[in-house]
Amino acid sequence: xxxxxxxxxxxxxAARLSQAEAAATVHVDLRTWQRWEAGDRAMHAAFFxxxxxxxxxxxxxRVMAG
Numbered sequence: 201x202x203x204x205x206x207x208x209x210x211x212x213x214a215a216r217l218s219q220a221e222a223a224a225t226v227h228v229d230l231r232t233w234q235r236w237e238a239g240d241r242a243m244h245a246a247f248f249x250x251x252x253x254x255x256x257x258x259x260x261x262r263v264m265a266g
Contacts, residue, residue: 201245202242202243202244202245202248203243203245203248204239205236205237205238205239207248208236208237208243208248209237211248211251211252211255211257212237212251214255214257215251215255215257217255219233219234219237220233222251225250225251225254225255226247226250226251226254228247
């Protein structure tokens with residue numbers, strides 16, 4: 201399930217990262233991240249999971265369990 205723009209922005213804020221830092225965390229360019237947060241493009245769930253894992257907002261066990 202793809203996350204909405206508000207959820208993406210809240211996750212970034214919780215990680216205390218700038219948009220540029222968040223984009224670098226999941227290996228995309230800044231403009232892509234900005235489009236996700238603006239709701240102009242949908243973020244694939246895999247990118248969101250990667251972001252949550254790398255910023256320690258979700259445990260690996262929880263992701264693996266589904």
